[in-house]
Amino acid sequence: MASGPVNANTANVGDDAVAQATGESRETWFARLDEEGAQRDAWVHKAIATWLVAEHGVDPWWAQHVTVAYEQARGIRRPGQRQDGTYEASVTRTVELEKTVALRALAAVVERELGTAPLALNVTAKHPTARFPLEGGEFVLASASDRAGGRSAIGLTWGRLPGDERLAELKARMREWLAAVEA
Structure with missing residues (x-):
């Protein structure tokens, strides 16, 4: 996503930090989520974060980070936008x-x-x-x-x-x- 008045989720946390904390890079998580059908089947935010935590043992804070980054990268959510659309x-x-x-x-x-x-x-x-x-x-x-x-x-x-x-x-x-x- 293009940078605007509010930075994308990825602007403040480096890829190395994500890989170190979660065991995978953002792009790897994004590819895995795509393979699972997260975008195709319109998984909601909670479903993505739960999948990361329950299925892959990702720390809940990092699961939220990866989830928002994925939503922004796939055009599901804009920078600054909350889950409820505000x-x-x-x-x-x-x-x-x-x-x-x-x-x-x-x-x-x-x-x-x-x-x-x-x-x-x-x-x-x-x-x-x-x-x-x-x-x-x-x-x-x-x-x-x-x-x-x-x-x-x-x-x-x-x-x-x-x-x-x-x-x-x-x-x-x-x-x-x-x-x-x-x-």
């Missing part, structure tokens, strides 16, 4: 803050920019999140997770978009919000 855009950044402090700072930025408080703010989870509901069913999810050295990865996902037209604009907007989180 789209989402995500951005991340590493900051020099502990994850709870980082999430609270990010949630404050998002609240200021959206003009609405989070529906839910969970700072006690392993991966803390804040969820902001928007009109039309869309949402923004802020998240934080630990990184080495007391740092955190913070992220934003704008989800349930009906199409891919706004992906580039929203990614740029969310990158500005991430940049506003000070260490």
Whole structure:
């Protein structure tokens, strides 16, 4: 698939990493899935991932990766598209803050920019999140997770978009919000 406002699944994970983690290259998995009739018989996402895990012992995270890559390579799913047909855009950044402090700072930025408080703010989870509901069913999810050295990865996902037209604009907007989180 051509690169657009959202990268294809294969853009961020190399073929060597896939082969090392799953025992096969992406192209080998794609050929095996084609041989099994995954595209011809219109296997749904869950069927592909289950086949990789149950029949071939692929780790569930890697099974999801291979499944999405296969769907994108075969034109079943576009970059940024979710299984339900909606789209989402995500951005991340590493900051020099502990994850709870980082999430609270990010949630404050998002609240200021959206003009609405989070529906839910969970700072006690392993991966803390804040969820902001928007009109039309869309949402923004802020998240934080630990990184080495007391740092955190913070992220934003704008989800349930009906199409891919706004992906580039929203990614740029969310990158500005991430940049506003000070260490």
